[in-house]
Structures are given as C-alpha cells and as structure tokens.
Amino acid sequence: MSGSSNAQSSPxxxxxxxxxxxxxxxxxxxxxxxxxxxxxDGPVYVKLGRLVRYRRxxxxxxxxxxxxxxTSQISAEG
Numbered sequence: 001m002s003g004s005s006n007a008q009s010s011p012x013x014x015x016x017x018x019x020x021x022x023x024x025x026x027x028x029x030x031x032x033x034x035x036x037x038x039x040x041d042g043p044v045y046v047k048l049g050r051l052v053r054y055r056r057x058x059x060x061x062x063x064x065x066x067x068x069x070x071t072s073q074i075s076a077e078g
Contacts, residue, residue: 013069015056016054017053018051018052018053019033019034021053022038022059025056043059
C-alpha cells in the first residue's frame with residue numbers, strides 16, 4: 001500500500017531555518033542574531049526544546065517591516 005510516509009516533513013517544518021541559515025540569509029553573524037533575540041529586536045522565532053528555529057516567512061515579514069523609502073521615515077515600531 002503506497003501512501004505518504006511519516007518520514008516526510010510537512011512544508012511548515014521543512015521551511016524552518018536554524019540559526020546559521022537564518023544568519024546567512026540576513027547577512028549577519030550568529031552572535032548578532034542571538035543578540036537581537038535576547039533584546040526582542042529580531043525576527044519571530046520558534047523554540048523547540050533547546051533548539052531555535054526561524055520561519056523564512058517571519059524573516060521576510062520582519063525585513064518588510066523595516067523597509068524604508070527615505071531616512072526620515074518613522075518606524076512603525078516607534
């Protein structure tokens with residue numbers, strides 16, 4: 001009987017990035033990403049026990065919220 005295997009990851013789980021992948025995507029160091037997380041400044045993350053993972057969609061949303069057209073544009077975050 002053929003069917004979907006339990007070994008296959010769901011699209012949501014497969015889209016999770018580890019710290020290294022998230023930092024590379026953003027072009028920053030892992031330490032910078034950790035610092036942002038500590039201060040609550042970085043993208044939303046998922047905590048799985050001791051593991052930290054990032055959804056690519058959350059990183060993109062976080063970046064979109066920081067997009068500016070000019071230097072005097074006020075941040076939506078205050």
